[in-house]
Amino acid sequence: MLENIQTPEDFRNFTFAQLAQLSNEVRDRILSVISETGGHLASSLGAVELTIALHYVYQTPIDKLVWDVGHQCYTHKIITGRNGQFPTIRQHNGLSGFPRTCESPFDVFDVGHASTSISVALGIAKARDTLGEKFHVVSVIGDGSMTGGLAFEGLNNAGALKTNLAVVLNDNKMSISPNVGALSSYLNRILTDPRYNKLKSDIWELTGKLKGVGSGIRNVVGRLDESLKHLVLPGKLFEDLGFRYFGPIDGHNFEEMVPLFRNIRQNISGPVLIHVITKKGKGYKPAEENAPKFHGIGSFETQTGKIKGKRDIPTYSAVFGKTLCALAEKNKAIVGITAAMPAGTGLEKFAELFPDRFFDVGIAESHAVTFAAGFASQGLRPVVALYSTFLQRAFDQIIHDVAIQKLNVVFCIDRGGLTPDDGPTHHGAFDLAYLRCIPNMVIMSPKDENELRHMMWTALRIEGPVAIRYPKGEALGVEQTEPYEEIPVPMPEIVLKGKDVLLLAVGEMVQKALSVAAILKKQGITPTVVNSRFIKPIAHSDILSLTQAHSHIFTLETGTVRGGFGTAVLEAIHGCLSETRKFEMIGFPDGFIQHGEKERIYQELKLTDNNIAEKVINTITI
Numbered sequence: 001m002l003e004n005i006q007t008p009e010d011f012r013n014f015t016f017a018q019l020a021q022l023s024n025e026v027r028d029r030i031l032s033v034i035s036e037t038g039g040h041l042a043s044s045l046g047a048v049e050l051t052i053a054l055h056y057v058y059q060t061p062i063d064k065l066v067w068d069v070g071h072q073c074y075t076h077k078i079i080t081g082r083n084g085q086f087p088t089i090r091q092h093n094g095l096s097g098f099p100r101t102c103e104s105p106f107d108v109f110d111v112g113h114a115s116t117s118i119s120v121a122l123g124i125a126k127a128r129d130t131l132g133e134k135f136h137v138v139s140v141i142g143d144g145s146m147t148g149g150l151a152f153e154g155l156n157n158a159g160a161l162k163t164n165l166a167v168v169l170n171d172n173k174m175s176i177s178p179n180v181g182a183l184s185s186y187l188n189r190i191l192t193d194p195r196y197n198k199l200k201s202d203i204w205e206l207t208g209k210l211k212g213v214g215s216g217i218r219n220v221v222g223r224l225d226e227s228l229k230h231l232v233l234p235g236k237l238f239e240d241l242g243f244r245y246f247g248p249i250d251g252h253n254f255e256e257m258v259p260l261f262r263n264i265r266q267n268i269s270g271p272v273l274i275h276v277i278t279k280k281g282k283g284y285k286p287a288e289e290n291a292p293k294f295h296g297i298g299s300f301e302t303q304t305g306k307i308k309g310k311r312d313i314p315t316y317s318a319v320f321g322k323t324l325c326a327l328a329e330k331n332k333a334i335v336g337i338t339a340a341m342p343a344g345t346g347l348e349k350f351a352e353l354f355p356d357r358f359f360d361v362g363i364a365e366s367h368a369v370t371f372a373a374g375f376a377s378q379g380l381r382p383v384v385a386l387y388s389t390f391l392q393r394a395f396d397q398i399i400h401d402v403a404i405q406k407l408n409v410v411f412c413i414d415r416g417g418l419t420p421d422d423g424p425t426h427h428g429a430f431d432l433a434y435l436r437c438i439p440n441m442v443i444m445s446p447k448d449e450n451e452l453r454h455m456m457w458t459a460l461r462i463e464g465p466v467a468i469r470y471p472k473g474e475a476l477g478v479e480q481t482e483p484y485e486e487i488p489v490p491m492p493e494i495v496l497k498g499k500d501v502l503l504l505a506v507g508e509m510v511q512k513a514l515s516v517a518a519i520l521k522k523q524g525i526t527p528t529v530v531n532s533r534f535i536k537p538i539a540h541s542d543i544l545s546l547t548q549a550h551s552h553i554f555t556l557e558t559g560t561v562r563g564g565f566g567t568a569v570l571e572a573i574h575g576c577l578s579e580t581r582k583f584e585m586i587g588f589p590d591g592f593i594q595h596g597e598k599e600r601i602y603q604e605l606k607l608t609d610n611n612i613a614e615k616v617i618n619t620i621t622i
């Protein structure tokens with residue numbers, strides 16, 4: 001069937017049985033491709049029938065489907081003309097793992113961060129009204145993404161604007177890890193509320209007791225059951241916000257979804273919320289049983305679910321998590337805060353060991369930061385663990401709630417640099433630039449996992465906000481030394497002494513600078529390699545004297561060169577530059593970097609060891 005599907009039009013006359021068959025084929029396709037390429041498997045498997053049902057009823061691409069986060073969009077891509085390209089997903093020049101307007105008219109909006117879909121869909125709906133056009137707009141948002149403040153801002157506005165808008169709440173009880181918070185409990189109560197269930201069974205019993213009533217009445221009650229759900233309890237919260245609430249319905253059952261979607265599309269006006277229940281990882285047992293592991297995964301064996309090619313070198317996230325546990329053992333003031341990423345940031349063990357000092361606040365980065373500020377204002381030592389790209393959400397909170405009061409909040413920023421296969425929405429390219437302009441911040445980045453540990457120790461001894469930024473994935477596998485040592489702020493480390501050329505690097509780039517130095521050495525050039533360790537404050541006098549001792553200065557960072565580490569060095573040394581003393585910044589360009597394998601991206605950005613060595617040689621010999 002799948003081979004004949006180019007657009008949803010090709011299955012809009014299918015029977016429900018055929019739709020079920022199509023779903024099986026799509027599910028098999030997702031599983032066989034993603035087991036090879038890696039990707040967001042569990043969320044996409046859970047949304048197969050829901051996606052097909054929406055495209056079946058809604059006249060896409062005229063009607064607009066707006067995905068939240070977009071990681072669940074694999075069925076959407078497969079049934080909107082991209083099945084053939086699907087094996088290229090997340091690879092260089094291949095399909096993106098997220099909706100991209102440049103890929104297809106069926107992709108309405110570019111996305112990757114959570115909780116945006118209601119605001120986007122509302123904007124599109126109001127634009128439609130303004131332009132006098134006629135089409136339907138549907139936002140599809142998970143229960144995890146619904147915990148983000150932005151989603152509530154969208155609901156709040158939509159409830160007041162009263163335009164036609166459908167919000168499909170795809171509730172699988174999971175964020176990446178099990179969903180958290182009062183909203184999650186509320187959604188659970190809709191399914192299990194004893195008052196609703198009691199009322200239902202009372203009526204059931206009553207009709208059963210009435211002599212001679214028989215199955216007719218029971219059928220009526222069965223149907224009444226649906227209306228009772230609307231009358232008695234569920235969705236009151238959404239109703240009070242100005243939405244009509246429908247559900248909960250089974251998101252794997254076409255007989256439940258299709259008539260309801262049709263009815264809403266044709267007959268109901270104003271904002272509508274449809275509560276759909278799905279199973280994350282549906283149809284693939286290992287993913288159903290361990291959805292967090294299969295949320296975003298590398299290539300794996302389909303038979304066993306075992307990840308392929310896993311090595312023993314710890315990730316930076318794992319070293320961060322282990323170190324925080326060790327530090328928190330001795331320092332009772334430490335609290336760990338994350339925004340829906342306990343596993344990704346390495347905080348799972350901390351959560352287990354210190355449940356009273358661990359807080360997963362949901363997909364709520366802004367809140368996480370202000371929440372941490374509250375802790376710090378009372379003398380505690382909050383450590384906020386977030387990914388670089390998601391911390392962008394909390395820029396004002398870092399300034400307004402933390403930095404102005406010089407509060408002791410430590411930001412442990414994971415995924416600084418490339419998040420290769422996820423692309424422009426996920427690269428940690430901007431953190432050094434956007435943090436560096438904030439007064440009172442100390443910003444550091446370790447050259448390896450051992451330095452990360454000592455930086456964490458140091459950070460907890462600094463008065464005021466501190467950020468430590470480290471990359472995604474495997475660390476270097478270096479020895480982890482005891483005892484912890486305090487690194488004097490802002491002392492850089494000279495890792496290789498040479499002459500003429502100074503390579504001033506930070507974070508991941510220190511290792512690269514050493515590889516570049518090895519290439520240069522073969523050409524008779526012996527550079528000095530310095531691990532800056534600090535981005536702010538910058539070691540002015542050390543850097544000035546290093547600059548004066550060299551004729552060519554290069555800065556290396558895995559972040560945008562606009563306002564990042566290189567700019568900090570330039571600000572410090574610009575007075576020393578001349579025709580004979582040259583300066584160049586090496587890092588990410590002023591543009592958005594696409595997805596793909598890390599080395600391929602580096603090739604494209606001219607950031608491979610050889611590219612950099614060549615650049616140095618060319619500059620020197622000019």
Ligand SMILES: Cc1ncc(C[n+]2csc(CCOP(=O)(O)OP(=O)(O)O)c2C)c(N)n1
Pocket residue numbers: 043046069071072112113114141142143144145146170172174175176280339340341363365390393
């Ligand atoms: C602002 C932001 N923070 C964190 C993330 C990381 N993230 C990606 S998907 C996800 C969970 C989403 O859960 P849900 O919306 O319920 O979708 P599901 O995967 O369960 O289908 C999280 C936390 C993100 N994409 N954006």
